Amino acid sequence: MSELGPAEPWAVRETALSGDALSTSALRHTESIFALANGHIGLRGNLDEGPCGMPGTFLNSLHERRDLEYPEAGYGFPERTETVVDAPNGKPIVLTVDDERFDLRTGTVRRHERCLDLRAGTLHRDVEWVSESGAAIRVRSTRVVSFPFPAVAAIRYEVEALDRPVRIRIESDLIANEEQPDQRDDPRASATLHSPLRLLSHSPDVLLHRTRRSGIEVASAVAHAGPPVFTSSEPDRIRAVVSTTLAPGEPLRLEKFLAYAWGVQTPVDIALAARDEAVRWGFDELLARQREYLDEFWETADVELDGDPEVQQGVRFGLFHVLQAGAQAGPHPIAAKGLTGNGYDGHVLWDTETFVLPVLTYTHPACVGLALRWRHATLGAARERARELRLAGAAYPWRTISGAECSGYWPAGTAALHVNADIAAAVLRYVAASGDEEFLREAGAEILVETARLWCRVTHADDEGVHHIDGVTGPDEYTALVDDNVFTNLMAQHNLLGAASVAERLGIAGVTAEEIGAWRAAARRLFVPYAPRRGVHEQHSGFTRLQEWDFDATKDDDYPLMLNFPYLDLYRRQVVKQADLVLAMMLRGDAFTPEEKRRNFVYYEARTVRDSSLSAPAQAVLAAETGHLRLAYDYLAEAALLDLRSGGEASGDGLHIAACAGVWIALVQGFGGLRDHGGRLSFAPRLPSCLPRLSFCLRWRDSRLRVTVTGGEVTYAVTGADLTFEHYGSPVTVAGGDTVTIPLDPVEELRAPPSPRPPERRG
């Protein structure tokens, strides 16, 4: 069995690997956990020698196109989709010991350890193995995917004879078009494409391929250092071979440098140059620079908490993977699974702007501007899509790699127009927090203007002059094609008013005062449905009038409901897949009174089944704000343990990067009470009794702020520029280098309201 050791503050360690843990599905899970990436290239945590659950060498946006077939097509249904494809895999290193292949499924494993080091940014492995014929060896490998040198990954591989001399042979491969395992029968899985890369040339230094339909050229270069190797190439494979006899105490150390270039003019030259530079640096230097990069990251991003080592590990693991997904992603997008797997076909969805970018905005803002510039670079496709949909401005895709809409089920795809407002909100948040006016002028403003035009077209006034947005789908995918989804309307309002304010301030060619006036007018009278009889906001018009779900008749294995009930049944009932109105209360908390938040939270808790990993973080934040602190902690823990300890099959296709970000959100926005409504920073810290101390850092323009909360007080420590923010609604200014401590009123911990699927108790 696979066994993650006790939670460590800065590492994820596997201390055994045998039996069921070597099954394909178990391997897929640990490969995701142990994936290394830098936003540009990603290597799943496969064992060097196999077996593997899913090979997984991902180059951001390297994809193939596929035709979509519909039983009954409709106007505007996308005709093509995009699927991430595997780049040539440089991970395989096959070791033969006295003519017996090193494989954990044979011989005797004396010791096995894999360790993801969150500060070093490496995956380290250490195995002692005895072959069937009794040859004992120790194998160590260290993998790094370089943050500062994004085209490069490297592996150090060490073999040592333990008891007696052994003959060894090492075959170190770079291999393209590997056989892919079959995919799970799940709508969230990826399509399988066989042999997606067409070979253009091969040499012992570099392979050059081109994807067949999308026409992306990719060069994959490799070099080895250490003992003399014999290197040869054949189509789709470069192989380096070392054969020797090792005496005990004389370890052999082989270093392998990989470099990739794709989607550029001269990929072979660029890949070879990157490889050569990596070789010149050497492996140790790569490690040193990796640690340097991460030291800086953790200095301004780390979250500390007392009393729960697993959640402590979870939040750092989550932040590490968020960084791995986004650090060097620009000019490409940040996909829902980052570069840890091919789930969702490698597509980017609204998760990125709604969950991932907010965390990066406050912890690693440099990559946020680039991620949003990618959205700007795809404005042409979004404008074209808006024209096709007979709308105005830009209609961003629900899911995509290149910028083209790839959603094959429009009621839960194209109809989710809120993605446009989500992107606009990410622009406004990033600009407010970073002050990056250059980005705003060059890219952000145009995104805001074009999305505002979309909303202005979609919005219409009724006989009383109240404005409505009809027939769209909100975040909750158990309702669809609804009128006046509160989340959508409030986010659209934010988009329209934000665009108006930016357009007015900057003066943008082609945007008239009349147009700005129309945006404001549309925004100000947007309807927010409320059900007076039940005293709550309606997720959409009429929601609270729908039939209730029969939770008593719903069995545990009926979840996720979407796999066991038709949309026909789900859509017409008060059953919520994921935070929708609750997410609106998080992102547009300024639009609700505290009493409304409390009543709404209780109402929707009773109807939310959390069949999406995006749900728990928002529920944690609103649980905390409404005084359900232990419940908030339970939701926090669920998010923190999702991929690491409970994800199982669902994490095998790749990690839930938005949920990784959600751990930070649950802690910092939930218990820290961070909000940024209207571009103003505010805090309202409140800890549950089970959490004695929470400390987190963030950046705001030229300031860095560390917030440390205990049951009795909060300390705000600022470095850099002076910083003004709100503490429980009152302005506080802290000078750079200063620290302010403010006592906290005790908070009453409310009991969790009824829920059909409460999180596991932990708080």
Place this chain on the structure above:
Amino acid sequence: MSELGPAEPWAVRETALSGDALSTSALRHTESIFALANGHIGLRGNLDEGPCGMPGTFLNSLHERRDLEYPEAGYGFPERTETVVDAPNGKPIVLTVDDERFDLRTGTVRRHERCLDLRAGTLHRDVEWVSESGAAIRVRSTRVVSFPFPAVAAIRYEVEALDRPVRIRIESDLIANEEQPDQRDDPRASATLHSPLRLLSHSPDVLLHRTRRSGIEVASAVAHAGPPVFTSSEPDRIRAVVSTTLAPGEPLRLEKFLAYAWGVQTPVDIALAARDEAVRWGFDELLARQREYLDEFWETADVELDGDPEVQQGVRFGLFHVLQAGAQAGPHPIAAKGLTGNGYDGHVLWDTETFVLPVLTYTHPACVGLALRWRHATLGAARERARELRLAGAAYPWRTISGAECSGYWPAGTAALHVNADIAAAVLRYVAASGDEEFLREAGAEILVETARLWCRVTHADDEGVHHIDGVTGPDEYTALVDDNVFTNLMAQHNLLGAASVAERLGIAGVTAEEIGAWRAAARRLFVPYAPRRGVHEQHSGFTRLQEWDFDATKDDDYPLMLNFPYLDLYRRQVVKQADLVLAMMLRGDAFTPEEKRRNFVYYEARTVRDSSLSAPAQAVLAAETGHLRLAYDYLAEAALLDLRSGGEASGDGLHIAACAGVWIALVQGFGGLRDHGGRLSFAPRLPSCLPRLSFCLRWRDSRLRVTVTGGEVTYAVTGADLTFEHYGSPVTVAGGDTVTIPLDPVEELRAPPSPRPPERRG
């Protein structure tokens, strides 16, 4: 060019065929018009010698299964669909004249005529043709698909040398797995299946095939009479050859008898027996019995009108094709295209019960019981589907051949639950009109009970105890997944109350008084949304609050809107594809006051684009009822001329059988004012000034009624049993053999209300 001659009362005659009329698309259209069928087998009106637009030999329900692929599948999406396939084609007769092949595209066509004789039930053809080498011949052929002998079709083929002796060779084929032309790129077209039949055996008498996946065996037998023929067989073909020299004035007459058997235990024996019997009868006897059958049909079904020969022809053409679709359909369904083409994949939809069966109920009731027994025979599949959908009772498919749901776009398929109430309404109507209690006990009651159970499960009460049906799609396909569609709710109410009354009267095992009480309770408080501000009923809750469609910005070639706008845009606006609330006012006219009907009709006229051929008949009926008599006539004429004179490409896949029925509906329900609410027959005749006289017949239990309306009076003539009905709300009883004449009040002809797409003026 193809040219239909002037409208004749009892025939459809084509008087020329050359140039563009020989294009594939033009041929497809005339092949549909000239199709012969008897509900059991159908032959499209292909030229004997070719070319052909679509071959088309259909055996009711002979189909193949295909897998459905979805870009993003969901629970309960059908995994397979069914597609009608061509049976072996016995129509081809190729003639060679002095070594030159007879073909209208070569040589000189001196004369060409094709004539569909609506009283004889034959397709007759008469051509004079001169070959390139100057050989002049006359070719005549007569085709019949026998109503009284449903397994049999026959062709008489005559060739005559006109000027000088000619050598002729005739090849008469029965051919399987012909090459199919590619389909149009239109969601309403059929899928193309190549070589759908696997050969089991062949002989000069009979071919035996089996469909590959659906496993239906089909035997196709042929025999020739007349001159000696040499008959041989090879895989997929039987060929009879005649070679001779004809002297002028000595015509050669070849007769070809075809017989089919499929889906039965010993198809070869049955097909051969039928063929042999047909040969014993001989061609003349087939013709005589065909006319006898049709004489009886027309005697009790004919509609006469004065002053408009084209509409007169249209209503008889429509009735003839309705008969051809339904006469011998049992135990199979009546498909949307009948047996005239493969459009909609040969599926049966709600059209049958809503438009076709009402006409047959009053004109040819014998086949209605059989058609509904087919629904009863598929109750097992409908129950299984209800279980799969987590519903109760039975959920009939939106489209099917075998009874399994084949709809690949669930928002406009599975979600249209009203099909269940439409079937129940057809049961109730047929039982009321025919008094067929045996059918009710054996089949109808169970359909009513199981559909009532479905509605009882779907319906739910709100906080005030008002019942709702949410998240369904009504007849209008430009809205979907709506709450409280009036049509659906009123039809469900009719279903629930009808089932309750039948269950109570008959006493049905397993149906308790409590259950019956629950049906009545659900029915009585079903919500019917009304918009007081606009003074109209809402097609569904909130409809009148939706954004209006911008008709000023919509160009002529933007129609049909579904091919040029996304559902995203259509669903959220007040634009109606086809009569929905207006159809509710026709079928459930008892639920509206006259004033409500008038206001509703005007409101929905302004928003209905009639992108469905199902729309005009219902609009005609309500236009007539609300006093818009000339508009009603315009809609009548549109329906009457649709397939015959304006259908074009849309009719090439087969005729719109429901629209064929709609001509009768527009006349008899519109101007005759026939209604059958609550199982009571009533009339309210009213003619527009352009229609001086209308006369129609119908059956009601043991009575036959002829109604003759002029501007000033109406005459009710009854034969058989005495008959009681309502005339403008007052009971009238006419004894068998008697005639009653009642003067009519003059009716004010209102001007047509505004419409974005008014029908062509004719009234």
